[in-house]
Amino acid sequence: MTAYILRRLMQTAVLVAVMSVIVFFGIHIVGDPIWLLVNPQMDQKDIEAAVRALGLDRPIWEQYFHFVSGALRGDLGRSFIFGEPALTVILQRMPATLELAFTALVMAIAAGIPLGLYAGLKPDSWVSKTIMAGSIVGFSLPTFWVGLMLIMVFAVMLGWLPSTGRGATATYLGITSSLFTLDGLRHILLPAFNLALLKFSLVIRLTRAGAREALQQDYIKFARAKGLSPRRIVGVHLLKNILIPVATVVGLEFGNLVAFSVVTETIFAWPGMGKLLINAIQSLDRPVIVAHLIIIVLLFVLINFLVDVLYTVLDPRVRIGAKAA
Amino acid sequence: MSVVGTHGEAEIERPPTGTAAAPETPLRRLMADYFESRFATAAFVLLVTIIALALLAPLIVPQNPYNLAEVDVLDSRLPPGTKGMAGYTYWLGTDGAGRDLVSAMLYGLRISLAVGVVSCLIATVIGAAVGLIAAYVGGRTESLLMRLVDLQLSFPAILIALILIAILGKGVDKIIIALVTVQWAYYARTVRGTALAEMSKDYVEAARCLGLSHARILFRQILPNVLPLLIVVATVQAAHAIALEATLSFLGVGLPRTEPSLGLLISNGFEYMLSGKYWISFFPGVVLLATIMAINLVGDQLRDVLNPRLKR
Amino acid sequence: MTAAVEAEVVNRAPTLEVVDLKTHFFTKAGVVRAVDGVSLRVAPGEVLGLVGESGCGKSVTGCSILGLIDPPGRIVSGRIAFAGLDLVRLPEDELRSLRGRRIAMIFQDPMMTLNPVLRVDTQMVEAILAHRRMPHGEAWALARDALAQVGIPSPERRLKSYPHELSGGMRQRVAIATAFINKPDLVIADEPTTALDVTIQAQILHEAQELCRRTGTAMIWISHDLAVVSSLADRIAVMYAGVIVEEGRASDVIGAPLHPYTRGLLGSVPSANARGTRLAQIPGMTPSLINLAPGCRFRARCPRADAECTSEPAISEPLAHRQVRCWRPHLEGAMP
Numbered sequence: 001m002t003a004y005i006l007r008r009l010m011q012t013a014v015l016v017a018v019m020s021v022i023v024f025f026g027i028h029i030v031g032d033p034i035w036l037l038v039n040p041q042m043d044q045k046d047i048e049a050a051v052r053a054l055g056l057d058r059p060i061w062e063q064y065f066h067f068v069s070g071a072l073r074g075d076l077g078r079s080f081i082f083g084e085p086a087l088t089v090i091l092q093r094m095p096a097t098l099e100l101a102f103t104a105l106v107m108a109i110a111a112g113i114p115l116g117l118y119a120g121l122k123p124d125s126w127v128s129k130t131i132m133a134g135s136i137v138g139f140s141l142p143t144f145w146v147g148l149m150l151i152m153v154f155a156v157m158l159g160w161l162p163s164t165g166r167g168a169t170a171t172y173l174g175i176t177s178s179l180f181t182l183d184g185l186r187h188i189l190l191p192a193f194n195l196a197l198l199k200f201s202l203v204i205r206l207t208r209a210g211a212r213e214a215l216q217q218d219y220i221k222f223a224r225a226k227g228l229s230p231r232r233i234v235g236v237h238l239l240k241n242i243l244i245p246v247a248t249v250v251g252l253e254f255g256n257l258v259a260f261s262v263v264t265e266t267i268f269a270w271p272g273m274g275k276l277l278i279n280a281i282q283s284l285d286r287p288v289i290v291a292h293l294i295i296i297v298l299l300f301v302l303i304n305f306l307v308d309v310l311y312t313v314l315d316p317r318v319r320i321g322a323k324a325a
Numbered sequence: 326m327s328v329v330g331t332h333g334e335a336e337i338e339r340p341p342t343g344t345a346a347a348p349e350t351p352l353r354r355l356m357a358d359y360f361e362s363r364f365a366t367a368a369f370v371l372l373v374t375i376i377a378l379a380l381l382a383p384l385i386v387p388q389n390p391y392n393l394a395e396v397d398v399l400d401s402r403l404p405p406g407t408k409g410m411a412g413y414t415y416w417l418g419t420d421g422a423g424r425d426l427v428s429a430m431l432y433g434l435r436i437s438l439a440v441g442v443v444s445c446l447i448a449t450v451i452g453a454a455v456g457l458i459a460a461y462v463g464g465r466t467e468s469l470l471m472r473l474v475d476l477q478l479s480f481p482a483i484l485i486a487l488i489l490i491a492i493l494g495k496g497v498d499k500i501i502i503a504l505v506t507v508q509w510a511y512y513a514r515t516v517r518g519t520a521l522a523e524m525s526k527d528y529v530e531a532a533r534c535l536g537l538s539h540a541r542i543l544f545r546q547i548l549p550n551v552l553p554l555l556i557v558v559a560t561v562q563a564a565h566a567i568a569l570e571a572t573l574s575f576l577g578v579g580l581p582r583t584e585p586s587l588g589l590l591i592s593n594g595f596e597y598m599l600s601g602k603y604w605i606s607f608f609p610g611v612v613l614l615a616t617i618m619a620i621n622l623v624g625d626q627l628r629d630v631l632n633p634r635l636k637r
Numbered sequence: 638m639t640a641a642v643e644a645e646v647v648n649r650a651p652t653l654e655v656v657d658l659k660t661h662f663f664t665k666a667g668v669v670r671a672v673d674g675v676s677l678r679v680a681p682g683e684v685l686g687l688v689g690e691s692g693c694g695k696s697v698t699g700c701s702i703l704g705l706i707d708p709p710g711r712i713v714s715g716r717i718a719f720a721g722l723d724l725v726r727l728p729e730d731e732l733r734s735l736r737g738r739r740i741a742m743i744f745q746d747p748m749m750t751l752n753p754v755l756r757v758d759t760q761m762v763e764a765i766l767a768h769r770r771m772p773h774g775e776a777w778a779l780a781r782d783a784l785a786q787v788g789i790p791s792p793e794r795r796l797k798s799y800p801h802e803l804s805g806g807m808r809q810r811v812a813i814a815t816a817f818i819n820k821p822d823l824v825i826a827d828e829p830t831t832a833l834d835v836t837i838q839a840q841i842l843h844e845a846q847e848l849c850r851r852t853g854t855a856m857i858w859i860s861h862d863l864a865v866v867s868s869l870a871d872r873i874a875v876m877y878a879g880v881i882v883e884e885g886r887a888s889d890v891i892g893a894p895l896h897p898y899t900r901g902l903l904g905s906v907p908s909a910n911a912r913g914t915r916l917a918q919i920p921g922m923t924p925s926l927i928n929l930a931p932g933c934r935f936r937a938r939c940p941r942a943d944a945e946c947t948s949e950p951a952i953s954e955p956l957a958h959r960q961v962r963c964w965r966p967h968l969e970g971a972m973p
Binding site: 133136137139140141142143144145148149151152155156163255256259260262263266267277278280281282289293296300304 | 364479480481483484487488490491564568571572575576577578588591592594595598599601603606607610613614617618621622625
């Protein structure tokens with residue numbers, strides 16, 4: 001098992017290296033890299049001084065090496081707007097985004113799996129047909145519009161929930177999160193729900209497809225022939241088999257959730273990475289954009305790796321493939 | 326009734342041939358299968374209606390919302406049903422600049438549809454070409470192309486679009502480039518998979534033996550068999566493209582403010598929502614939702630109908 | 638079996654009696670009459686071989702007995718008498734308490750009948766605990782003993798493994814052990830050796846036979862392979878196109894078949910043909926079960942068919958303990 005993990009880590013490192021090459025040279029091919037690191041608002045003299053100081057008049061290979069060594073040290077440039085290192089600026093806001101994405105994921109799973117299971121087990125009931133029709137609607141809903149409507153209904157018309165911002169945070173076991181306070185929960189409910197809607201339909205459809213396929217399998221028939229209760233058949237035999245593909249897809253979708261939080265954070269004024277990115281694009285704060293890109297890449301790579309490990313844990317066939325039978 | 330043949334074999338019963346119907350082309354059968362579902366038929370009708378409205382917009386709306394002469398800023402933020410200065414009723418109200426919402430919505434719909442469809446078509450052509458070439462040529466080229474495809478597909482569309490716009494800047498053409506970049510990989514992967522399956526079939530081998538040129542085999546033999554799946558994928562992707570463009574416009578990094586698409590209209594209404602003027606964002610959103618949903622439903626049914634495994 | 642033992646067996650009440658069972662599948666293409674009037678009987682401790690080619694309805698018969706027919710299929714009519722109950726009319730939860738406890742089933746492909754993500758002991762213990770209350774450890778010990786009984790070495794290790802870690806023969810032994818673990822009165826085995834190597838087949842057959850003898854369990858062994866069935870079964874029932882066409886003692890049916898189909902089956906076994914001659918075949922194909930011609934189902938392929946075969950033959954008993962569904966059975970050469 002450890003050999004497998006080590007191998008995966010190596011592959012990951014290679015992937016990150018490749019990505020860094022693509023990012024770096026991509027930026028250079030598309031635009032003038034000077035403006036990535038030097039504020040175009042400065043005087044001409046200062047610009048030239050900065051160019052020399054940053055080594056931008058050096059050959060490109062040297063620049064890349066400089067970039068990588070800087071990146072490995074954690075230096076990805078300074079934000080024009082905030083004046084602080086871009087990396088710091090992003091990392092400060094990352095917990096809020098992760099918290100939002102995580103809550104949304106939990107919501108989507110907690111509601112989606114039972115509904116999908118029901119639709120798979122009883123495909124002809126009108127409840128199931130409604131669920132499936134609803135999932136197509138959910139699939140088609142533009143997230144940002146739903147967010148607006150949610151604010152409209154719950155914050156403006158009914159006044160039950162706050163419309164913007166993140167609530168108070170508390171720290172348990174070294175983790176600071178707004179999920180630990182009631183105020184925090186009130187604030188996170190709408191944005192997380194908005195984000196969750198995106199994946200809700202996906203989870204329902206996945207679970208339903210998985211359930212329908214699993215039901216055709218012989219082991220379900222054998223379980224019935226053994227006289228097991230339906231609860232056990234669904235809860236143990238069926239679920240454990242469905243969980244494998246569902247878990248892997250959902251795990252990978254976490255990355256998508258983080259990316260799409262850009263929209264939700266904008267609407268609900270949630271102080272996360274996504275909102276930072278939009279502001280950075282609009283104010284042309286390029287170091288932040290670059291740093292954001294790199295961090296997202298790292299995050300994705302990490303998620304992929306974790307999902308692979310999760311897969312081996314869940315599916316004994318893959319796990320033991322390495323050992324002798 | 327069974328008929329015993331000359332060698333004592335039983336024949337499986339066939340329907341009486343006296344009542345032969347008109348020859349059933351694949352298209353006819355496809356249409357017949359498609360319209361079996363009431364949902365799908367309704368979705369199709371809805372889609373056609375939406376497209377018709379968009380195409381006929383200049384003829385049916387009371388006002389051209391881009392012509393500043395027709396728009397009266399004093400009429401801004403009026404609730405639905407109010408009668409305006411120019412004499413006609415603002416059935417769905419007006420937005421912050423005084424534009425009649427119905428007109429603005431239909432014009433916005435035109436732009437949303439146009440951008441979505443154009444980017445989808447371009448992406449289809451590029452993606453299909455890449456997929457076909459990858460499948461046909463094979464070897465290193467295929468590996469390289471598919472690695473590229475996989476790499477791109479493992480990242481969320483919205484992020485790629487945002488980064489591209491950050492680098493390239495704003496503008497209609499930049500948006501289309503971004504949308505195309507986000508979509509092509511999906512087509513490439515689907516087409517390559519189908520093309521590979523087709524290439525292992527006998528008719529390709531036969532074409533090769535006949536000495537047909539590569540281009541001919543690729544475009545006249547393989548492509549038509551890949552087309553059904555491509556159409557299904559294109560439908561779903563068109564919906565995605567429209568949704569993505571709306572999202573980008575909403576975030577302020579999409580189409581320019583001079584020709585607002587539905588996304589921009591919705592974002593315009595954002596600031597008025599907290600004061601209860603919901604209609605500015607609500608109605609364009611409903612139209613957007615209806616469009617996307619209609620396309621998705623049609624695509625869904627097309628997929629079910631074209632999938633041989635689900636046939637009885 | 639000797640004639641005396643056989644007489645005694647026949648006179649005792651049968652463990653299972655199926656009377657005129659009809660199971661139909663209502664599909665869009667039409668009604669598939671998979672089982673269309675099957676009657677059979679299994680005595681306690683007896684092995685009944687149910688033989689027929691693919692698609693003749695033998696698996697559906699087995700599943701019908703256990704009530705495992707899913708929509709669009711349904712038992713349309715008939716009676717299944719077991720332990721004083723009619724299984725066709727029994728409510729689902731009572732049927733469930735019988736399954737795995739008094740009637741058990743073994744399926745064809747053990748890789749798919751055992752859930753690949755659950756351990757072997759989990760799957761065996763749950764079969765016990767579904768019907769009997771006992772501490773987990775006790776059930777585990779029972780499972781271990783059951784595995785030892787079917788000839789699996791080091792059963793403790795095997796219990797802790799996953800199905801894909803075992804060979805095909807071992808998996809099937811696990812399935813058999815699971816079937817016998819609650820000491821059922823009847824075990825239905827649906828082609829359990831078809832997916833296995835020939836050498837393993839022989840072992841499994843032997844073990845199954847042993848188990849039945851030891852525990853007095855009756856068994857219905859479903860197969861398309863006459864050779865397998867002939868060495869194992871006490872009685873044989875031959876099925877064709879949804880009905881039983883011949884039934885009798887194994888030695889009688891194999892040695893002196895009455896029905897033309899049985900004769901054709903036996904004749905088409907390669908070893909029955911002389912070297913160098915063409916393999917004998919039954920001409921034609923099995924009829925579609927949706928559009929069945931009226932009359933005898935085998936008529937179109939039968940070398941002996943004539944005018945009276947246009948009406949469905951009734952079941953007759955031309956000889957003692959032998960039944961056949963044919964107007965013109967091969968009575969010559971058969972022993973009374």
